[in-house]
Amino acid sequence: MSVNAVLYSEWTKIRSVRSVAWALPLAAALLIGIGAGVTGSVGAAESDAKNFDPVQLGYYGLFFAHVVVIAFAVLVVGNEYNTGSIRTSLATVPRRGLFYGAKLTTGAALALAAGVVASAGTFFASQNLLGEHGVAFGDEGTVRAVTAGALYFPLMAVMCMGITAMLRSQMLSMGFLVPVLFLVSPVLAEIPGLRAVAWYLPDRAGQYALRVNLDPAAPYSPVVGLLILAIWAAAAAAGGWLVLRKRDA
Amino acid sequence: MKSDREFTNGAGATPAIDVSGLVKAYGNKTVVNGLTFQVQAGVVTGFLGPNGAGKSTTMRMMLGLDRPTDGRVLISGRAYGELGEPLRHVGALLDAGAAHPGRTARDHLLCMARANRIPASRVDEVLEQVGMATVAKRRVGGFSLGMRQRLGIAAALLGDPRVLILDEPVNGLDPEGIRWLRHFLKDLAAEGRAVLISSHLMTEMALLADRLIVIGKGSLLADVSMAEFAAEHGRSRVRVRSTEPVRLRAALERKKLRVEAAADGSLEVYGTDVVEVGRIASHEGTSVLELSHVEDSLEDAFMRMTADSVEYVARPLGKVA
Numbered sequence: 001m002s003v004n005a006v007l008y009s010e011w012t013k014i015r016s017v018r019s020v021a022w023a024l025p026l027a028a029a030l031l032i033g034i035g036a037g038v039t040g041s042v043g044a045a046e047s048d049a050k051n052f053d054p055v056q057l058g059y060y061g062l063f064f065a066h067v068v069v070i071a072f073a074v075l076v077v078g079n080e081y082n083t084g085s086i087r088t089s090l091a092t093v094p095r096r097g098l099f100y101g102a103k104l105t106t107g108a109a110l111a112l113a114a115g116v117v118a119s120a121g122t123f124f125a126s127q128n129l130l131g132e133h134g135v136a137f138g139d140e141g142t143v144r145a146v147t148a149g150a151l152y153f154p155l156m157a158v159m160c161m162g163i164t165a166m167l168r169s170q171m172l173s174m175g176f177l178v179p180v181l182f183l184v185s186p187v188l189a190e191i192p193g194l195r196a197v198a199w200y201l202p203d204r205a206g207q208y209a210l211r212v213n214l215d216p217a218a219p220y221s222p223v224v225g226l227l228i229l230a231i232w233a234a235a236a237a238a239g240g241w242l243v244l245r246k247r248d249a
Numbered sequence: 250m251k252s253d254r255e256f257t258n259g260a261g262a263t264p265a266i267d268v269s270g271l272v273k274a275y276g277n278k279t280v281v282n283g284l285t286f287q288v289q290a291g292v293v294t295g296f297l298g299p300n301g302a303g304k305s306t307t308m309r310m311m312l313g314l315d316r317p318t319d320g321r322v323l324i325s326g327r328a329y330g331e332l333g334e335p336l337r338h339v340g341a342l343l344d345a346g347a348a349h350p351g352r353t354a355r356d357h358l359l360c361m362a363r364a365n366r367i368p369a370s371r372v373d374e375v376l377e378q379v380g381m382a383t384v385a386k387r388r389v390g391g392f393s394l395g396m397r398q399r400l401g402i403a404a405a406l407l408g409d410p411r412v413l414i415l416d417e418p419v420n421g422l423d424p425e426g427i428r429w430l431r432h433f434l435k436d437l438a439a440e441g442r443a444v445l446i447s448s449h450l451m452t453e454m455a456l457l458a459d460r461l462i463v464i465g466k467g468s469l470l471a472d473v474s475m476a477e478f479a480a481e482h483g484r485s486r487v488r489v490r491s492t493e494p495v496r497l498r499a500a501l502e503r504k505k506l507r508v509e510a511a512a513d514g515s516l517e518v519y520g521t522d523v524v525e526v527g528r529i530a531s532h533e534g535t536s537v538l539e540l541s542h543v544e545d546s547l548e549d550a551f552m553r554m555t556a557d558s559v560e561y562v563a564r565p566l567g568k569v570a
Contacts, residue, residue, distance in 0.1 A: 001334060002366060009364035016356035017349055084347035088404065091312045091341055092364045094330040248315040 003102065006093055010106040014076060023072035024110055027065040027153065028118035032125055034061025039126040039134075047133035053213035054134045055145045058126025062152070062207060065118065069111060069153050070177050073160035076107045077240075078170030090249045100244050104161055104237060111157035112150065119149030141212035141222070148209035148226050155226075159202055159233040165240025168247075202232035263326040265290045265412045265443030266311060270320035273306050273467075280306050282467035283320070288445050290411065293438045295458030295475075296447040299555050303467040304447040305343070308416050312341055324412055334365040340405030342415040347401075350390025354381060354400050357389055358407060367407055375403040380429075394421030402430070413437060415446045419453055431457050451551035455479075463551070465558025482550030487526045490515040490539035500533040501526070515539065 014020050038060040046052055080086040093099040123146045127134035135142055164173040181203050188198035198204055199219055206229030208215070209222040220228070266288035273281040281303040288294045298304050309315040311322045313329035324332065324339055332338045348357045358372040376385045379399040389397065398421050405413055413434075419427055434457065438444045448454055454461060454475075461478050463471040471478060488511070491497045498516055501508050507519040518526055523542055530537045545553075 001364075005366045006364050009360050012356065012360045012363050013349075013352075016353065016360065017351045019351065079349055083349045084344050085349060087309070087312075087314055087343050088347050088361065090314055091339075091343070092336055092361045094313045094332070094335055246316075248309070 001093065001095060001098060003098065006098055006102040007106055009093070010102045011110075013079075014106060014110065017075070017079065020072060020075045020079070023068050023075065024114035024153075027068035027072070028114045028121065030068060031059070031061040031065040031118040032121040034064060035059060035122040035126040036129055039129040043126075043130045044133060047130070051213060051215075052133075053211050054127065054130050055123070055142060055212045056210060058122055058130075059149060059207075059210050061122070062149075062210070066152070066156055066181070066203065067178070069114075069156050070160045070181070071174070072111070073107060073157040074164050074170055074173045074177065076157075077103065077161045077164040078168075078173055081164075081168045082170050087249050096244055097241070100165070100241055104158055107161050108154040108158050111154040115150040115153030118153065119146050122149065135212065139212070141214075144222060145210050145212055148206070148222065151226060152206050152210070152229070155206060155229045155233045156202070159229075159236040162233070162236030162238070162240035166236070166243045168243070200228060202229045205229050205232075262290075264288060264323075265325060266414075266445060267323040267326070268307070268311070268320070269322075271307065271310060271317055271322060272319035273303070273310060273315060274318045280467050281310070281317075284464065284467070284469055285320075286462050286469060286472050288412075288443050288462075289460070290443040291438055291441050292459040293434055293444045293446065293457055294460045294462060295454035296445055296462050296464070297451065297454055297551065298447075298449065298464040298470075299558060300449050302449075302464045302555070302558060304449075304464065305416055306467075307464075308341070308343065308414055308445075308447060311414055312339070312343070314343075334367075334408070336361065336365040336367060336408030336410065338408070338410050339412045339414060340408060340410040341413075342398075342401040342405045342418055344401075344416070348389045348397065351388055353386050353388055354392075354403075355385040357400065358404055361404060362407055365408055371407060371409075375406045378406060379403040395423055395426050398422055399426070402433075410442070412443045413445065415444070417448060418446055419448065419450075427453075451548040452546075455547045463554060465555040468558075470554055470558070478550070479547060482545075482547070482554065484519075484545045484550070486543050487518040487521055487523050488515055488539065488541050488543045489518060489526050489530065489537060491530060491535045491537050493535045497530055497533060497535050500529055500535075504529060517543070 035058045039058055043057060046057055080089055089099060090096065123137065137146065160177060163177065167173045167176065185198060185201045185203050188194045188201065189204065196219070205225040208218060208225035211222060214222070264287035268287070269285045271281055271284040272279065284307060296304055306315060310317050311324065311329065321328065329335060329339070355372060355376065358375065359369060362369065362372050376382045379402050381396065381399055381403060384396065389400065392400065398418060402418060405415060418430060422430060434444050434446065446457070458475055460474050461471060489497070494514060494516055498508050501518055506521055509517045511517050523540055527537065527540055
């Protein structure tokens with residue numbers, strides 16, 4: 001079987017369902033738009049705060065944008081299970097590793113494309129709006145932050161695609177991911193005893209890589225933060241494969 | 250055993266579908282229990298059994314979707330997973346609802362076609378073939394069950410396959426659609442393709458299938474031609490109603506005929522014909538109110554055959570002939 005043909009098929013699947021096709025452009029628009037809105041309105045006032053991080057403020061919309069990225073990932077995999085088309089798909093591509101690999105690759109590549117546009121757009125728009133309070137691309141940590149911003153989308157997408165492949169249901173996956181990322185992660189960060197654990201959650205770790213004004217309490221460097229997210233993504237992808245590999249469709 | 254079979258099938262041709270010793274167990278429940286049969290090219294083979302007999306599970310194993318607990322299925326001599334671009338060899342209809350409701354009919358087929366390098370022009374061709382060209386750009390979510398069924402059949406035809414595996418294709422089709430499908434499948438078989446279609450309705454099969462594979466509780470009950478099945482299982486008898494049934498019955502039994510009394514007081518006589526029963530009655534001098542030849546429908550024969558395999562039934566429907 002041709003790998004390109006299967007990738008083309010997976011791209012066609014994403015392109016041909018409206019909600020899935022529009023998710024990533026929406027995520028990019030949210031990130032850029034909210035970042036521009038926040039820096040444009042309260043940027044100058046915020047710049048007096050003692051922990052002010054102009055780059056982090058620019059990525060303020062990430063909290064909302066990543067929900068859309070998660071929804072995209074859950075739909076890409078979960079649609080197969082919810083509609084029963086997983087059987088058609090596996091009858092069409094019986095090599096399950098090829099099917100799964102192509103699906104993850106396509107989803108991740110599109111998320112990366114959206115991430116590059118969103119991250120670069122957000123950085124330049126927000127720093128431009130911050131004016132004298134902003135930083136320039138090339139200043140310390142900015143190249144790494146913008147790169148991490150671009151990689152955050154595909155890594156999050158791969159993690160969520162893997163989890164959905166494990167749970168084999170859109171409802172279960174959204175019901176698991178949204179509370180974990182919206183409630184557990186913020187709440188843990190506020191509980192003194194558990195704050196140390198919260199640093200290792202995928203969203204926290206990944207987002208730390210977007211900062212230039214580093215937190216002295218952080219147990220790792222920004223690059224390691226991104227690696228922690230990558231490890232979560234790899235583990236979820238592997239888990240999804242273990243389920244798909246042996247289960248009856 | 251194997252060479253025997255190949256010989257009777259003529260020319261030692263590889264069967265289109267070769268199921269041997271197939272077993273599927275979920276925990277301690279065995280759904281498919283040692284099935285062995287072959288499906289040949291050029292005919293429509295009906296795969297018949299009551300609900301829950303294991304038909305769909307068997308078909309899923311044919312397509313490599315479910316892994317057999319034991320045994321194997323070969324398609325044109327190869328395992329499904331080794332067919333390369335499988336749509337070019339096997340077309341399947343498993344579940345008519347299995348398409349994303351937000352996708353258009355054409356895009357649904359295009360997703361499948363692209364993975365097997367089937368040109369987009371072929372998508373339009375099969376949509377035309379199943380009479381859905383005008384709704385190609387409409388979303389599947391708005392389709393009736395009959396339209397989804399047609400779309401599923403279009404999907405099965407995409408790769409112009411030599412083998413078609415269709416699970417309950419008639420479900421949801423209107424009478425016109427059923428007629429269309431019947432002719433369509435017969436034409437496909439006449440072109441030399443193997444067509445396997447499952448159903449739980451004998452009446453449907455009687456009009457469509459050349460061969461029958463009947464299963465019950467996961468085991469093979471019959472693997473015969475439609476004509477053989479009809480000859481073997483259609484029980485024929487003579488029904489006679491008389492003013493003096495007791496005397497007539499005694500007379501018939503003196504002629505060594507098996508007689509059963511029916512609920513309405515008439516007699517059913519086996520192994521004879523109306524002429525002989527009429528002669529005996531007139532010789533006996535009893536007046537005959539009704540005399541007719543009765544043949545069980547194939548549906549009755551199927552019901553009798555699978556009676557022991559039906560999980561929920563109030564009482565036995567009769568003894569297996």
